[in-house]
Amino acid sequence: MTEYAAQDHDPLALESELPSSPMTVNLGPSHPAMHGTVRLVLTLDGETIVEAVPEIGFLHRGFSKSSENSTWTQVLPYTDRLNYVSPYLNNVAYVMGVEKLIGLKVPERAEYIRVLTGEISRITDHLTCIGAIGLELGAFTVFLYAIEARELLWDRIAELSGARVTVSWMRVGGCANDIPPGWVEKLVECLPRVLELTDEIDVLLTRNRIFVDRTRGIGVIGGDEAIDWGFTGPCLRACGVNYDVRKAHPYSVYDRIDFEVPLGSNGDTYDRYVLRLEEIRQSHRIIQQCLEQMPPGPIIVDDWRYALPPKKDVFSSIEGVMAHFKLIMEGIQVPPGEIYAYCEGANGELGFHIVSNGKGKPYAIQVRAPGFPILSGLPRLIKGHMVADIIPIFDSINMIGGEVEQ
Amino acid sequence: MAQSLIDLLRETHPDAIVSTPGHRGDEVVVVRREQLVDVCRFLKEDPRTDLKLLAQIAGVDLLTYATEATGGGALASIEVPAYDLERKRPVEPRYQVAYNLGSVVKKHRLRLRLELRSDDMKIPTVTGIWRTADWWERYIYDMFGVEFVGHPNLTRIMMYPEFQGFPLRKDYPVRKRQPLVPELDFPDLVRGPGPGPGGAGVPMSQTHVGRANVDPDAYD
Numbered sequence: 001m002t003e004y005a006a007q008d009h010d011p012l013a014l015e016s017e018l019p020s021s022p023m024t025v026n027l028g029p030s031h032p033a034m035h036g037t038v039r040l041v042l043t044l045d046g047e048t049i050v051e052a053v054p055e056i057g058f059l060h061r062g063f064s065k066s067s068e069n070s071t072w073t074q075v076l077p078y079t080d081r082l083n084y085v086s087p088y089l090n091n092v093a094y095v096m097g098v099e100k101l102i103g104l105k106v107p108e109r110a111e112y113i114r115v116l117t118g119e120i121s122r123i124t125d126h127l128t129c130i131g132a133i134g135l136e137l138g139a140f141t142v143f144l145y146a147i148e149a150r151e152l153l154w155d156r157i158a159e160l161s162g163a164r165v166t167v168s169w170m171r172v173g174g175c176a177n178d179i180p181p182g183w184v185e186k187l188v189e190c191l192p193r194v195l196e197l198t199d200e201i202d203v204l205l206t207r208n209r210i211f212v213d214r215t216r217g218i219g220v221i222g223g224d225e226a227i228d229w230g231f232t233g234p235c236l237r238a239c240g241v242n243y244d245v246r247k248a249h250p251y252s253v254y255d256r257i258d259f260e261v262p263l264g265s266n267g268d269t270y271d272r273y274v275l276r277l278e279e280i281r282q283s284h285r286i287i288q289q290c291l292e293q294m295p296p297g298p299i300i301v302d303d304w305r306y307a308l309p310p311k312k313d314v315f316s317s318i319e320g321v322m323a324h325f326k327l328i329m330e331g332i333q334v335p336p337g338e339i340y341a342y343c344e345g346a347n348g349e350l351g352f353h354i355v356s357n358g359k360g361k362p363y364a365i366q367v368r369a370p371g372f373p374i375l376s377g378l379p380r381l382i383k384g385h386m387v388a389d390i391i392p393i394f395d396s397i398n399m400i401g402g403e404v405e406q
Numbered sequence: 407m408a409q410s411l412i413d414l415l416r417e418t419h420p421d422a423i424v425s426t427p428g429h430r431g432d433e434v435v436v437v438r439r440e441q442l443v444d445v446c447r448f449l450k451e452d453p454r455t456d457l458k459l460l461a462q463i464a465g466v467d468l469l470t471y472a473t474e475a476t477g478g479g480a481l482a483s484i485e486v487p488a489y490d491l492e493r494k495r496p497v498e499p500r501y502q503v504a505y506n507l508g509s510v511v512k513k514h515r516l517r518l519r520l521e522l523r524s525d526d527m528k529i530p531t532v533t534g535i536w537r538t539a540d541w542w543e544r545y546i547y548d549m550f551g552v553e554f555v556g557h558p559n560l561t562r563i564m565m566y567p568e569f570q571g572f573p574l575r576k577d578y579p580v581r582k583r584q585p586l587v588p589e590l591d592f593p594d595l596v597r598g599p600g601p602g603p604g605g606a607g608v609p610m611s612q613t614h615v616g617r618a619n620v621d622p623d624a625y626d
Contacts, residue, residue: 057564064549065573069580100430227458227510230538236510243459243510336473337429340506340517342461353464353504357471364574368462368506376541405564 022050025387029058033136033391036401038375040390047386052379056405063406067365071331072098072172075362080166082367082403085128086121086346088114088157090403091170096251097341097352098172101334104306110174111253112294117169118343119283119290120157123194124150125346126234126276126283129398130201133273136391137214142201149197152190159183172332173307174300184291191284198280206274215270219381219393222267229380230373233348234275235397239267245344252343257289272396306332331360345370347398369403411455411516419445424521434504434517439529442520446535449507449516457507457516460532463542465550466502469576500524503546505532522552531556549574 025042028034037058043051063082067075079094080087092114099106106114127146134142154164160183161169161176169176205211221231223239236243244261246254262278264271300307304323313320336358342351348370355364374397381393412426412435422441428434437445449457499521507516520529531554532539543554544563551572554560562569568587571578 057562057566060564062573065578065580068574103430224458228537230460230536232459232461241510248510248513249515338434338466338504339430339432340462340464340504340515349461349508351462351506353462353506355466355471357473359473363471364464364466366462366464368464372541373538376538 027390029055033394035132035394035399036405038399038401038404040378042387042390044387047388049382049385049387049390052382052390054375054378056375059401059405061406064364064366067362069361071360072334072362073327073331075365076168076170077166079367080168082369082406083125083345083347083350083400084165084402085400086118086125087165087167088117088121088169089125089343089345089350091167092118092252093341093343093345093350094352095170095172096343097339097354098332098334100339100341101337101354101356102172102306102332103335104173104301104303106174107298107301108253108295109178109297110299112290113175113179113299114170115252115254115257116287116290116294117157117160119286120153122283122346123280124153124157125398126280127153127198129395130205130273130276132398133215133269133392133395134201134205134211136395137211139205139208139211142204145197145200145204149194152194156183156187156190159186171300171307173303174298178299187287188291191287195281195284198277202277206277212270214389215273215392215396216268217266218269218385218389219272219396220266220268221377221381225380226267226377229377231348231377232373233345233370234272234279235348235374237261238264238271238275240265245342245349249342253293256293257286259286259289269392269396276398333358333360334362340368342368347371347400348374350403367403367406369400369406371397371399371404375399375404411514414454415445415449418448432517433515434519436519436521439520439522442518443530443532443535445518446505446532449518450535455516456509456512457514458536459508459510460536460538460542461506461508462504463539463546464504464506465546465552465574466504467550467574467576468497468500468502471497498523501527501550501552503529503550503552527551528553528555530554533557548572551575 023044025044027040027042029037029039034040039055039058041053041055042049061081063078067078070078075094076091079090082090127150131143131146131150134140134146157167158164159180161167221229221239223236223241226236226239227241232243240263242261242263245251247261259282262275262282264275304319308327309320309323314324334356336356338355340351340353342349344350349368350370351368353366353368354362357363378394378397381397382390385393412433415435416423419441422437422445424436424438426433426435449455501522501524503520503522505518507518508514522529529552531543533543533556540558541563543557544560546552547554547560548562548564549572561567565573566587570584571582
């Protein structure tokens with residue numbers, strides 16, 4: 001800093017030598033490449049990153065505090081907004097937690113619907129990530145392809161739940177309503193197009209010299225170190241660690257479904273990208289098996305302590321009215337206890353630590369967002385690289401501002 | 407599988423375990439604070455336990471936990487606003503901190519729990535064992551005011567530095583307002599070379615861009 005003082009009012013200052021001391025640069029919080037609002041305080045030596053400090057909290061909305069003051073069902077919209085590119089998965093992780101506290105068994109059809117919608121969400125999440133990597137490395141076509149595929153699926157989601165992004169469609173004990181007639185045919189119709197677009201992206205990027213040079217060997221992390229940083233999901237599997245909650249702790253009906261967990265080997269940006277591409281194909285396999293195996297039947301438990309009674313009963317019987325009233329006004333009476341429920345979110349292990357004291361509201365609820373530990377490890381990934389490498393690395397970890405900053 | 411984890415811990419660290427209140431298939435071990443670091447290091451490094459993944463650190467404030475359902479007696483079911491401290495009976499130990507651990511190889515899970523009295527809210531840090539503990543401990547500090555002794559950078563993570571109070575404590579009202587933070591001067595910013603306000607080397611706060619030189623009446 002003192003070098004500048006010597007050149008005070010020097011008209012030739014512009015031509016003087018560049019300072020050799022490290023420079024501090026703020027990347028974000030409002031920067032088009034900082035998805036959400038994350039601020040990175042970078043210390044640069046020339047263009048090399050010496051130090052990086054991520055700063056979060058600009059988007060903090062008090063998820064935990066708001067949830068503690070809502071009934072168990074009212075928390076659902078908050079969970080949508082944690083990860084708005086794969087809202088179904090967040091819904092499922094939360095209701096799984098509440099069901100674990102109650103000890104509730106969900107009807108088989110609802111389990112299949114959860115897996116089905118969850119895998120659609122996983123595809124949309126991965127497409128968003130891949131599209132963003134492409135966009136920010138200059139491959140605009142990839143972005144458009146990814147968004148076209150994502151919109152196709154979001155249209156299906158909208159037909160199912162009425163909302164593209166904030167679905168709030170799961171319920172404790174099942175889901176809000178059954179799949180509408182004709183929806184499965186529409187889904188089957190659009191899935192080949194999604195795969196086709198995925199293949200197009202594959203062809204455009206995977207062997208593209210520019211893309212490979214920008215991503216291979218960039219942001220490398222080893223498996224043991226990644227676990228130490230709390231990485232899960234694609235970021236961990238890119239290092240070759242075979243850990244997928246769907247296989248390690250099969251929940252819902254994942255034990256009946258045949259799919260593979262793709263693994264990387266280098267743990268770099270390129271592996272994380274390829275892995276997501278492969279996971280889209282695996283999710284497609286899961287969706288197809290769900291459609292084949294899905295049995296007919298109820299989609300929500302027939303227990304009026306936890307699920308709203310059918311409207312016919314509400315309007316024609318006193319028991320129905322009472323159950324409806326108590327569920328809406330007092331909330332579900334969840335037995336006291338403390339649990340940690342987790343499932344495989346699109347970016348890793350998505351968990352909810354829930355405490356109940358037997359009332360209609362969660363006593364304490366805290367989310368284990370997969371992006372939170374991954375973002376805390378971002379300095380480790382980008383240190384020593386160039387400024388331009390931040391963008392692909394940051395894209396490949398697919399941090400979602402909503403869940404990290406709650 | 408998880409039961410054998412607890413048995414193993416009973417053998418190796420018999421003094422550390424207070425109780426094992428498992429619930430709904432989750433295995434929980436309440437450990438003494440003094441032995442937390444020892445237990446954590448053992449759980450992470452022993453090949454039999456291999457709990458290398460610290461999934462989450464969560465906190466609970468038990469101030470308003472008591473209800474009829476949780477054995478708090480009939481009085482507890484009367485709704486008293488959380489912030490009405492005079493009418494609340496003090497609960498001790500008031501805070502719980504839970505460490506959700508997992509193993510990616512052995513595929514088992516364990517939760518460690520610490521119980522803290524509100525007059526002594528200090529926990530030894532585990533950042534030396536799991537690096538991911540860094541942010542989680544900052545989060546618990548930010549939300550509950552638990553001090554992690556030995557943490558390299560124990561600052562607020564979600565809230566801003568001037569935030570008053572700890573938002574996830576039960577005596578923090580939901581709708582509480584925070585005082586406005588005065589606009590900060592930025593004396594550490596120094597203009598780079600080249601023409602411009604103040605010239606090179608002048609702190610930004612002394613230029614017309616800086617707040618200090620702005621005449622407050624000029625905005626009327």
